[in-house]
Amino acid sequence: MARIGALMTAPRIEKNPQDAIRLVQNGIFYANRAYSTSLSPEWTDTIFRKTNQLNDGNVNLEPGNLNVVIFHVNIPNDVSQVTTPDIKNLDHASIDYETLVKLNIEISLKSNPRSRVFLLTDNEFCSHLKPHARLAIHRMRVNSREPMFERVMAMLTYSRSRLFDQPTVFLDSDAFLLRPVHNLFANAFDIGLTHRNILGQMPVNEGVIFSNNINITGVRAFFEAYLSSYLALENCQDLSKIYTNIRRWRGGQLAINSVANGGQVYRSGLTNRHELGARIVVLPCAKYNLSQIDENEVDSRLANRVAILHLKGPRKSWINRLRLLVDA
C-alpha cells in the first residue's frame, strides 16, 4: 500500500550550499512515497524462520521489568567504509565497537537495575563477554554486509518472539541508557520514536526505539511496516542514484521516517495510526536520544534530564567520560 507523503512538491535535486538539507528533504520525500504496511509471503516466511531461531535460543535470565535490545554485527573490512553524499569517509573498522557495546551493556544493567539486556549479534562479535544474570546473547545467522537491513529484520523478529515479554528499548551500540526508563512505559503508547530537530539530519532517528508490550499486535504491525517500507525503498530508482546500497547504509533511517510519516519539522504528540493498530508517540531527542552536547556536559547531572545519550560520529571517543560515570 503506497501513499503520497507529507511533502507536497517534487524534490529539487540541485547543487547549492544547502545540499545536506536538500538531501534529507529528498530522502523524506522518497521515504513517504515508499510507505508500505505488509510483507510478501516470502518475507513473512523468512521472518517466521528467524523468529523460530530466536525462540530456540536458551534464555534463563532473572526476571525484569525492561528489556534492552542491542543489535550489532562485525562489518567485514572490504565493506567497512561508508561514503555517501551525507557521510564522508566513515570507516567502521576504525571504531572499537566491542568496547562500546560492552560499556553500553554495563551502563544499561546499572542504570536500570531490573533491566535485561539482549545482544543480538553474529557468531563472532563480543565472543568474550562477561556473563551476567540479566544478559543474554543471541547469535543469529545474519548477512553482516547489510547491517542496517539485518537490524530491522532483527527488531521485527524480536517483536514476534517470546523474548518480547517486557517493555523494550532498542538501542544503537553507541546509545547509552543513563537513567531508569520504566516509568516512560506507563504512558499509553505502543511505539516511541525520537525526533532530531536539526535541518540537514534525518528527523526520526532509528538509534532509539521504545516499544511497549501492552498491544503486541500493534507493535508487530509497526515493525512489519518498517521492514516492508525498507523493501519498498529498494525499488525507488531515484533513491538508488543517491545511495548505492541502502541495505548496508541509510535504508533503516529512511524506512523509519517512512513509517513515522516523518517530516523535517519537529512534531511531538501521540498519534493513533489506525492502519497499524498502533499508537505512536514522537519524543524529543533532547531527552531520549541526545547527541548535540559538549563532552564536558557528560557528567553525573546529565541523567537528571536525559534518558539516553547517543554518542554519534566522533563523539564515540567520549566513552572514557562515561566509563568514569559507571565506575563512580
Added chain:
Amino acid sequence: MEAKYAIEKVIDLQHHRGPDARGFWASTDHRAFFGHNRLAIIDVSSGGAQPMVDTENDWAITYNGELYNYKALRSILEAKHSIKFRGNSDTEVFLYGVKVWGIDEFLRLADGMFAAALYCTKTGRCILVRDRAGEKPLYYAETSKGFYFGSELRPLSSGIGHGPPDIDLAAFSLYLMLRYVPAPLTIYKGIRKLRPGHFLVIDQDQPAREYAYFSWDPNASEIPETSKTFDQIVHITEKLLVSSLEHRMTSDVPLGFFLSGGVDSSLVAALARKHFGVSINTYTIGFENDPNSEHFVSQQTAKIIGSKHNAKILGIKDLGRLSRELIHRMDEPNGDRSCVPTYLLCKHARSEVTVALGGDGGDELFGGYQRYPELNTKIGEDRYPRALDGLLWYLTHRLPVVTPAKVSGLLSALPAETIEVLEDFAVPLYSPSRPEIDIRYVDFKSYLSGAVLAKVDRMSMQNSLEVRTPFLSPSMFDLANRLPHGFLYRGQLMKPVLRELCNRLGLAHVAKLDKRGFGMPPQFMELGKEELVRRASEALRVIDSKLGTQIDLGKLIYAVGLNANALWATIVLGEWLESERS
C-alpha cells in the same frame, strides 16, 4: 451547485468576520469552491481581494489572518524565483510561497497568524493550514456530499446541514473539565477543528490526512538552556519583542493597543511607544465600584508611556443581559469568564481602530501563572509515573472547573476520545520531566489556543476587529524554549524577565502587581451568585434535554460545590444550546 449555495450561506452568516468585501471562486471543473469575507488590512485595494489565484491559474487561496514577514518572503520570491507580483498583499505572497516552496518549507519560513485553504488545480489537492499557536480558527467536515471548511463553527454547520448537529459527548466532557472544547474536537459531532501548527491534505477520493508542522516544546531542540545572564535575557527579550512588534504594526488601516493593568499588554504598548516614537492609542475598560478595576493601573501606565488613552467605564447592572446576548452570539461555547469583558473591550477599540495589539501568550511563554510553582513535587515522576495522572491532578487541583473524576461520575464514564485528547496533552510531561517548566507546553497546546486565543478571535471578530499578539512569534518561541527555571520563577515572583523589562521601561507599578485575571467583576460573580445559580439551573435543564444526560443542579453542586468557574461554564453551554433553538 449545492456546494456553491452552501458556501454562499456560510459567507453570509460570517459577514462580521469581513464586512469590507466578499468573493467566490470555483475551479473550472467545479470540483472546488472557495468563498471569502474580507476585512481589508493590508493592500485594501482590489489587489488584495480574495479568493485569489496565481497568474497561471495553478493555485487558488482563501485566507484569514496576516503573514507578518510577507515583505521579506516577497523579496526572496522576486529575487530568486522571478515571481512578478500583481499587488501588495500578503495573500499573494502566501499563495506564491506555497506554490514555489511547497507547504512544508513555506510554513517553516512563515511568521504569521493564519487559517488558509489552498487548492492546486493541476492535482486537485486541497491543503488547509492553521498557524503555530492557533490564533485563527479553521473548522472542517467530511460529509458524503463533500469536504467543507470555514472560519466559524455555526455558519459552517448551517451551511452544510439541515439543523444543529448532535452534540459530541467527548467534547462535552472535555468542556466540563476545561471550559472549552480543545481541537481536534468541536462541540458538534462530525465537525472538527484543525489543530494549531497542523495542516490537512485532501486529495480527491481519499480521506483527509493531517500533518503537524510545529510543536512548541523546549525539548524539541537539543540546544541546552541559555547560559546568558538574566540581564542579557531581559535585553534580548526587549529586542525580540520590538522586532515582533515592528512586523505586527504593519497596517494600512488605523491600529491601536489594548492596555490592561497587566504586565504583558503594558510591555507591548510601552515598547511600541518607546521604539517607534509614534503616537499610539490605548484602550481599556473598567467597571464601576470595582476597586480592582484594571483601568486604574492602565491610566497610570498610559500617562507614563504617553499614549492617547481611551478608558470606558461600565456599570455592572447590564452585564447579566449583555452576557446572555453574547453567549447567544458565541460561535462555539467558551466558558472563559473574560469573554464578556474582552468583547466589550474589542467593541470599544473598534470604534476607532481596525487592528489592536494585545499581550496574549506572555503567560505561557514566560511562566506567568501562579498555578505553576510546586508542580515539580506535586506531579513529578515519583508521584505520578504516568503523565496522564499528573495532568489529571493539574486539572483537578490547579484548573478546577469540574474535575475529571466528577465528570466521569456525572456521565457514568469518560468517552474514549476524551482520554485520547488528554493523553496527547500529557506527552510533554513524560518522564524525565520538569513539570514546572514543561507544564507551559501543555498549556500552550491546550489552554492558550482552546480558550484564550479562541476567545480573542471570536470576541474581536464579532466586532470586525483584528487582534495581533507580538508574544506569539517564532523568535519569541525560541527564546522562551531556552529559559531556565530561575528565569521563570523567582520565589513567588512569576515572569521575572518581563517584570524586569517593565521596571526598565519605568513601569514599576505594573511590575510589582500580582497577576489578576481579566474576568467579570467580582460584584457580578460573587454578589450575584444567586442569579448565577438560577441561570445555571436553567442551563442544566437545556443541557440534559439536549444530551439526554441527567445532570441537574443538585448533582452539579454536589459534585463541584458553588464553584464559580463550573457555574459559569454551565451557563455558557446551556444558554448557547438554548440559542440554537431560536
